[in-house]
Amino acid sequence: MTYLLLAGLCLLAYLALVLAANRLGGSAAHGSVAFEPGTVARDRAPATLTVATWNIGYAGMGAESDFFLDLGTQRRPLSADLVDRNLAGIGGTLGSLESDVVLLQEVAQPSFVTWGRDVLAGVRAALAGHAVAFAADIHTRFVPGRLGVRVGNATFSRIRPQGPLELVRLPLEPTRLAGIFRKDYRMHVLRLAGEDGGEW
Template sequence: MTAGRIISRAVWAGVALVLGYVALVAAANLTANEIPVRMSPAPEGTARVAQEPLQITSWNLGYAGLGADSDFVADRGKMFLPPSRAAVARNLASIQSTLSGFDSDVLLLQETARPGLMNRGVDVLGGVRAALPDYEMFFSSDIRTKLMPRPLSLEHGLAMMTRVEAPDPRILRLPEEPQAMFGIVRRHYHTQVLELEVSGRPWTVMNIHLSAFDEGADVRLQQLRAVFAIAQEAYAQGRAVVIGGDWNMVLTPTSFAHNSDQSALFWIHDFPRDELPEGWQVVTDPSTPTVRTNERPYHAGENYTTIIDGMIVSPNVAASDVHTLNLGFAASDHQPVTALLRRTD
């Protein structure tokens, strides 16, 4: 056999191996259906008894990759990845500083992430854990790749951080988008559900992150109805219910200054008020936006901003001191919302 034929066969064998690996990765990810969970308990003796008012904060961290200097290709921007690993590290340090300043009983976090592609290998979840040492951590991934090396892997999801005595949260699935991300990864939408006693009475707290890029917000509507079905069942049992997170729908009308082109608002849809169960209330701070568009890096008064993050509470809950912390979208494309909550019955 000539040297040329040996080289040719070796090349084709290599191509076959690569194609086989790609097929294996695609099959493993397309068929994966589990929602992996990571838990880390609070130090013994640090959990406090939950008392009213219950303080809850919700914040989408943007996997520390969507600071003010970033745009994102899915939002009609140019970048697929953050500008640099150093930029992600700066964002995470800012997020840690903000988180450590909260005294909330429960923090509902979205787009937390293990080291991987979209955060250039920075351990965002580990950084969150380090910033909140007295909290119990419950992380569940809605996006997770299999058989992919760390530089290319994804493990993003919801984190519920709890500083009060409570059992472990549970996971309930929500409707999913029909298409796989990048053609090979399915996003497993779900809600984290925490059932606890507050001042001796039963409460349910839910953490959600609904779909953003579904055509016509059809999947969002299905997810919303599923969330309300879960919440109404809890309310019917005599529980006070709080649903917090990133709804990816405009929760209250806004008119913040901007000069974004209409094309950047393609994913923006109003919250369907006719779907809100009777007596339930939307809890937001109307004075401060919670999200900005990512078609370009952030500049105040230029990017479109609105309110899609907040809480919805059952008829037996009253909210007070609702406040969105204005961070200038420095470290994330979302801003944290905090509220004090009490039962009214």
Template sequence: MKKIIKLFFGIIALVVILFLIFLGYSMLTNYDPQDREEIFKSENPNQFKQGDTLRFLIWNIGYAGLGGDMDFFYDGGKNMQTSKERTLENFVKIKSLLAESDSIDFIMLQEVDVEAKRSYYINERDSLSSFLIGWKPYFAMNYNVKFVPSPISSPMGKVISGILSLTKHEPLLCERYKFPGEGPFPTNLFMLDRCFIVKRFPVSENKQLLVINTHNAAFEDSVVKTKHMEFLKGFLSDEYSKGNYIIMGGDWNQSPFGADKNSFSKSLPEKHFKLISIAKDFLPKEWKWIYDPTVPTNRYLNFPYDPETTPKIIIDYYLISPNVDAVYVHTKNLDFQNSDHQPVFAGFVLK
């Protein structure tokens, strides 16, 4: 009996030691980017002027692993990844749609993997950058973890991923801005390091156009989300006070102000992801939220996609400063076959 007890406590001690070793390794290898990092700088940037119309496309491609066949454990589903064949199929179709968008000035993507188990180590960043000939790629990492241990039954493992902006126009400066604040320890070691990409272009009268690609907090707690939005509010207000033009788009993981959260689904699950709306007073009313109210941009991943029963929402859209006007906005309905998000096209004119 004593031997059994010793063995039992020995196993527990071993598990604790291994856990502490793993935790220490995760802390030592934790990705800790600077608050502001230069991605690219040019001595000969493209310049815009008042009256110019610019065309945009935003899309969270879900690393080509979250097509219609998938549910996902973070959202209350059971699976960590789809098959390699389906991932490749999704990625081919994603690239095909992007290639058809040749008239677009700016493509802003989220969840683009570089090296990750969940997407079978396909370097999606480099593949897209080389496939879209004539486009200049600008990438910012927001997920760099050596080993994500969840779910226990099939760990996500290594993830290197980020947001990718592509454009045919060379910016004066492109930078990665870090969102402040992080979740509780030790879960923060295995979550995203949220950020946004800012591309600056000269405009007449010594002003600048800021084109911003963002991927805001999703599963992080409300305190973290609040910090992110407060930082963003200060940044945008400061830039606009200088007379700059601002066009921002991406996956906000929040409902835009003024939108009906239940437009497409009467009931939304809240256990794993609680949808909130951006506050009315986030920015002055002259700022405009630009979205297509007729088509959802995101679907829940608690079950594989069913067009009749799957909850659907709008969390992908644009924000423009008062000196910019929207010409059009259109969400392309792909029925969530190759990603859990849908692409949103828009056109804007500098006033």
């Protein structure tokens, strides 16, 4: 009986820690994320810059999805195989792009919503030869391993970035998911030197 009481108290303390860690605080209004070094195609941006943007929906938002945040019923894709299949299709499309800059939304690291699949690693492999920076908009704290969620935006550039990716919080966006987990929606500012001496 004493063991069960102690275990119950420990569980309550853990749940209180998770709740507090995920509700309190938040990110600063401004911040930055360093680009991971990559082999970039050029040091300066041409006069015409090509940009692709895509919300890849955690590699789980195919025709079969009915996601709860879109007023559906599913908390995640139906299976890990579905995530793998979607990620393969996303990778194939990304690999065929010839854009100087690729902006991806809803990119996930291994988590509950991806059945433990590393979507960020998959898109990174498809866009080899790009500098990359990732910033999580939703990041659960003290939630074990693949039960947690770490989802955000990734910026890829074939042109060498001039410094880190700047993050500017969007003040009118909601700051909570399900009333518990912090959401830090931020604008990503990428600076590139132009061939003409100017800046993109």
